[in-house]
Amino acid sequence: MSESIQQEDKAVANCIFCGKPLKRDEIVRYHGAISCQECAEKAKMQQERFTSPLFFIIGGIGALIAAVGSIGYILASLFSFAPPAPYPWVVSGYSLLSLGLALLSVGYIGLYFNWDRKWGFVLAICSLIGCLGGLIYLNLYLTLGPPGSWDMVTPPIYIISQYVFEGGLFISLALSGALIILTRDDHGIEVLTLATAGASLLGSAITYFLLPALTLLSIYFLTARAVWTSQPPVRPEVKRKEAYAYPNK
Numbered sequence: 001m002s003e004s005i006q007q008e009d010k011a012v013a014n015c016i017f018c019g020k021p022l023k024r025d026e027i028v029r030y031h032g033a034i035s036c037q038e039c040a041e042k043a044k045m046q047q048e049r050f051t052s053p054l055f056f057i058i059g060g061i062g063a064l065i066a067a068v069g070s071i072g073y074i075l076a077s078l079f080s081f082a083p084p085a086p087y088p089w090v091v092s093g094y095s096l097l098s099l100g101l102a103l104l105s106v107g108y109i110g111l112y113f114n115w116d117r118k119w120g121f122v123l124a125i126c127s128l129i130g131c132l133g134g135l136i137y138l139n140l141y142l143t144l145g146p147p148g149s150w151d152m153v154t155p156p157i158y159i160i161s162q163y164v165f166e167g168g169l170f171i172s173l174a175l176s177g178a179l180i181i182l183t184r185d186d187h188g189i190e191v192l193t194l195a196t197a198g199a200s201l202l203g204s205a206i207t208y209f210l211l212p213a214l215t216l217l218s219i220y221f222l223t224a225r226a227v228w229t230s231q232p233p234v235r236p237e238v239k240r241k242e243a244y245a246y247p248n249k
């Protein structure tokens with residue numbers, strides 16, 4: 001009896017965060033690591049701020065909006081052989097794709113916070129650059145009129161903004177394809193992710209593949225899950241009698 005009371009009173013481990021010596025009944029597990037209750041709660045709150053399926057939902061909606069916008073963009077591109085491209089396709093294409101790219105960057109940042117994929121930042125920057133190019137192009141289109149029209153000398157910024165837009169869009173799609181292959185284990189739906197990757201890579205080369213590529217990218221984000229949601233992060237210490245009964249052996 002007295003021996004067991006002594007066991008309970010003795011510090012048996014240290015908190016991994018603050019180093020405080022912990023008695024057996026003070027220990028909680030934070031993702032399996034020994035921690036004090038206070039530090040575990042703090043870490044949990046901090047993590048919940050950054051690991052949320054919301055990032056992926058916003059990214060998925062962004063990809064859907066971009067997929068719709070790609071229809072206008074593709075139709076506008078078809079007319080580029082005989083300019084000027086029609087107003088509704090250019091405006092809907094560039095505005096929706098730019099909005100989609102902005103929202104996609106949130107999904108990409110979610111890849112970093114949820115899955116610890118540093119590529120997420122690179123992808124977010126690529127898609128934001130594409131978004132910026134698209135907005136500049138759209139602004140020029142609305143203020144100056146279509147490029148290459150008979151009464152206008154097309155300013156270089158017009159062509160540059162289009163390159164920036166297409167570069168950001170296609171590079172982020174191509175990198176998404178590569179990233180999706182790398183994260184297929186996190187995701188758990190291999191066939192779909194590989195199809196997405198393939199379509200994304202194709203989409204980066206062929207304009208007309210933008211629609212399936214962006215649709216699949218949307219499915220990828222919308223079916224993704226935050227890594228830590230499967231288990232509660234903070235759990236009480238499992239009492240393992242063997243581990244504590246003979247601490248000196």
Ligand SMILES: [Zn+2]
Pocket residue numbers: 015016017018019020035036037038039040
């Ligand atoms: Zn602590």
